[in-house]
Amino acid sequence: MENFTPLSSLAGGLLIGLASAAMLVFNGRIAGISGITGGVLKLPKGDSLWRLLFAAGLLGGGFVYALFAPEAFTNTVDRSTAALVVAGLLVGFGTQMGSGCTSGHGICGLSRFSMRSVVAVGSFMATAALTVFVVTRFFGGVL
Amino acid sequence: MSPTTKQNLASLGVGLLFAAGLALSGMTLPSKVIGFFDFSRGLESWDPSLAFVMGGGMAVYLPIYRLVRGRKAPLFDDRFRLPTRKDIDVRLVGGAVLFGLGWGLGGFCPGPALTSVGALSSKAMIMAASMLVGMFLFQQVEKLLDQAKAKAASKAEPKPEAATTNRKMNAGAAS
Numbered sequence: 001m002e003n004f005t006p007l008s009s010l011a012g013g014l015l016i017g018l019a020s021a022a023m024l025v026f027n028g029r030i031a032g033i034s035g036i037t038g039g040v041l042k043l044p045k046g047d048s049l050w051r052l053l054f055a056a057g058l059l060g061g062g063f064v065y066a067l068f069a070p071e072a073f074t075n076t077v078d079r080s081t082a083a084l085v086v087a088g089l090l091v092g093f094g095t096q097m098g099s100g101c102t103s104g105h106g107i108c109g110l111s112r113f114s115m116r117s118v119v120a121v122g123s124f125m126a127t128a129a130l131t132v133f134v135v136t137r138f139f140g141g142v143l
Numbered sequence: 144m145s146p147t148t149k150q151n152l153a154s155l156g157v158g159l160l161f162a163a164g165l166a167l168s169g170m171t172l173p174s175k176v177i178g179f180f181d182f183s184r185g186l187e188s189w190d191p192s193l194a195f196v197m198g199g200g201m202a203v204y205l206p207i208y209r210l211v212r213g214r215k216a217p218l219f220d221d222r223f224r225l226p227t228r229k230d231i232d233v234r235l236v237g238g239a240v241l242f243g244l245g246w247g248l249g250g251f252c253p254g255p256a257l258t259s260v261g262a263l264s265s266k267a268m269i270m271a272a273s274m275l276v277g278m279f280l281f282q283q284v285e286k287l288l289d290q291a292k293a294k295a296a297s298k299a300e301p302k303p304e305a306a307t308t309n310r311k312m313n314a315g316a317a318s
Contacts (some may be wrong), residue, residue: 002172003174003185005169005175006191006192008168008169009168009192009195010171010196011167012163012165013197013198013199014165014199015160015161015164015167016168017202017204018203019157019161019164020157020161020200020275021204023157023164024207024217025207025217025220026150027154028216028224028225029217029224030224030226031161032254033257034278037257038278041282045265049147050154050218053152054154054155055158056158057155057157057159057161058161058257058261059162059164059258060158060159060162061148062166062261063263069166072172072262073262073267075264075267077173078171079173079266083249085273086248086268087248088249088277089245089250090189090245091249092275093243093277093278093280093281094190094239094240094242094243094244095238097225097241098233098235098236102246102253103253103254105239106200110186111208113259114226115229116235117238120235121267122240124238125243127243128176128247129182129247130243131180131243131246131247133180133181133182135184136181
């Protein structure tokens with residue numbers, strides 16, 4: 001198990017859980033990245049400022065973190081621009097269609113014992129594993 | 144401070160904390176995401192870190208959700224706005240399958256993609272930009288489907304309420 005980082009991954013997970021719980025305790029909402037971000041695009045609806053500020057927090061947090069630990073963002077996965085564009089389209093379209101991603105269905109949905117989230121997480125985990133298998137086996141991990 | 148201002152500030156704080164968690168956890172490294180899903184090289188090179196991220200997140204969220212569940216309202220709003228749907232439909236599974244394809248292909252799910260854009264990663268910028276396009280595309284498709292459904296409903300039963308109820312039922316709880 002090379003590259004295995006149980007401690008930092010667990011600590012990061014705890015922070016993610018804390019952030020998601022804060023969204024529930026203060027604002028009474030699910031901390032779902034795809035739902036919050038997708039809602040920004042549905043202008044004008046009147047409730048987009050908090051969504052924009054959430055996204056700004058993610059961007060700003062990434063910016064500041066990278067100043068101190070740029071190695072947290074080293075992308076060593078060999079993907080062409082075309083592959084990244086296709087991947088982005090699939091992630092964007094899929095998370096809107098399936099009403100959630102790793103945060104909303106994953107952390108929040110599973111913790112709420114939502115059957116919809118259990119089915120969604122099972123489906124996207126299985127498909128992601130299958131995709132990685134195909135890319136590794138048939139394309140040598142480069143696409 | 145008005146409740147709206149409090150909500151806005153809380154959202155900003157949650158975004159900042161969420162980004163720190165994602166970066167610390169390793170989720171902003173596509174190689175770790177792909178390493179979690181790659182079983183082809185046996186257990187020795189498998190990277191189970193992602194399970195620890197999910198486990199850590201749920202270890203905090205689950206008990207707090209249980210504590211908060213019985214309350215009438217959150218601190219900064221007059222009511223909770225949580226998903227209530229229970230039905231498993233083609234849209235849910237189909238969407239999750241498409242998302243899984245993209246996640247396995249690019250190594251970024253939405254949160255880490257946005258956080259990495261903040262860190263000025265060019266690959267993340269490409270993927271996040273196209274992710275926003277994908278989101279917009281689905282919303283347009285959804286609009287067309289809703290219009291078609293409303294039309295079909297008004298043809299079958301020429302009452303205006305029919306279309307409205309139909310649309311309400313189809314409005315998913317986005318998470």
